[in-house]
Amino acid sequence: MKRSRANLLYAISAAGLLGLSLPASADFSGYYGVPGSWTLTNSCASPSECGTGSYTSGAPASVTVIGSDVIGAGAGVPFSSLTSFTIIAGGAGLVHFDWSYETLDVGDPLSTPPVPSAFFDTAGYLLNGSTVQVTDLSGAASQSGSFDFSVAAGDVFGFYVETIDNLGGAAMITISNFRAPLPPPPPPGLPEPYSIALLALGLVGVAASRKRRTV
Incomplete structure (x- = not known):
């Protein structure tokens, strides 16, 4: 007994x-290395004319997610699309990132003359399928800031650019100074x-x- x-x-x-x-990753390396287990997804209101968003890697320092602009490439009527770049959280804790946003979109077509702005292209982060916008719709064509949010182990999170009309010029968000929780390391000798x-x-x-x- x-x-x-x-x-x-x-x-x-x-x-x-x-x-x-759990410790945290200090950049896009190791568990959060690019491309690694990150997934690029283009989801669209019109599946037959899905957006063509992409990403470029400056890993380990940064990653840039680029939104779709297929109307400018000769597609049909305007439609929205979401370009996301996601991964499964390795552990529970805080995700931190600095962001820098830029759009080539002409902005609000009712303004005279049209001034490039973030009116038709939003960007931010995703958590388990839900988007959280960090850009200002009425803001300038170039914006920047920092953000923190919490994740649990197994959550799917990442970053996105959404275009409302897929025309006028693409937008992009660059993520840097990225930190996120890592999977637990094995204890010494165990x-x-x-x-x-x-x-x-x-x-x-x-x-x-x-x-x-x-x-």
Whole structure:
């Protein structure tokens, strides 16, 4: 009985190691290296004429997400499209980034003369499919700032540019000074966390089995 109880306590302690605070990546390298596990997606209101957004890598220092502008390339009627660049969060914690936005769009067509602005092209970050705009619709064609938000391990997050009309010139957002939580490293001299979890579950099973035999 004493051995079974000791095994059970050890299993609980081993499982508790999974809750260690996680370090953060300092740039687009390692777990968050580009291209790595990042995914570029173009989603459109008109699937038959989907946008052609892209990205360019200045990794490890920066990444630039470029929105679609297919009308300017000879497509049909205006439609919206979203260009996103996402990854699965390696751990729980804070994501920090500096951003620099620029658009070639002519802006509000009702202004005389038209002044380039962010009116028809927004940008920001995504978290589990929801967009959070960081640009100012009534702002200038060039904008910048910093932002922080929290993620849980397994969340899908990233950055996006959305165009309302796909014409007038593309917009882009450059992400730099990027930091995000990393997966937990294995404790010195111990297996990595997945193995620890399996070990913990196995020891609990052994303890329960021995208890049944001693009753």
